[in-house]
Amino acid sequence: MTQRTYIKAGMALMVALMMTGPAMARGDGPQRPDFTELDTNSDGQITQIEMDAHRTARFAAVDADGDGAVSAAELAAASERKNEARLERMIERFDTDGDGKLTQAEMPTRERGNMMERMDSNNDGVLDAEEYAAAHDRGHGKGHGKGKGKMKPVQE
Template identity: 45%
Template sequence: MKRAVLISGVTAFALALSAGVVAAKGGHGGKGGPRMTFEQLDLNGDGQVTKEELAAQATARFNEADTNGDGNLSAEELAAASERAKEERIARMIEKRDENGDGELSQAEMQPNEDRANKMFERLDDNGDGVISAEEFAEMKGKRKGKRGDKGENDQG
């Protein structure tokens, strides 16, 4: 029993720590994971985030997902938590992009920000010739793979 509590605590701490790093960078938890602001992590409002605050945040998130309160997360509880997170991401996306306020996103509202799209294109177009070659695309894919720690398509793991 102590081992299970310890493992749960370490896992919760790791989740909170990664959320803290993401929040500090102003991003999200990858693949649409949770967005946590610094203020949400700074539970006592002193302008600093401690390991204890990260652990408390992780414990709260774990307990929220543990709907039956047994101290374990079943596949059903994890799926439900994932579904809630997905619904929250969708709601944020609609709120952010729904220019006419109809609660739906048109094709025009779904178009990427032109400045951001241009910057992305320029990053991919290494030689600045106005086109992205297969080599430039593969190079960027390799760089992203290294940053994310992904395994190659032929790797087994």
């Protein structure tokens, strides 16, 4: 990996780590932990102290050498572990024949079929350069998310 890739991966992971508390409180955070995982004293409530402890533990898990700081290499390794786990879950979920691999027929189809429809703003069945650029500017076409600007990679 290039240094630029490490930096990008690191920044993304740091944002995820910093946003864990507020995102979990809203219930829409990445890898939202189970309630019982956060409620460490099992009193049926999650306090700010418990949220902070969880965030600290997640940071410590990324800080592989325990020096209290996270390097680009540590962030990249954590990001890679997270992606590997996500991909393993994807295979488990969609591998209908149980061979540990995904064929094209087993791949999720939610984006197929309606991607063209969302991008084709004048509904003529083809994309011209303007429609294609506009779809990319607003994040994959009409009705797809709230994204603005450049397209983002699809994430599970």
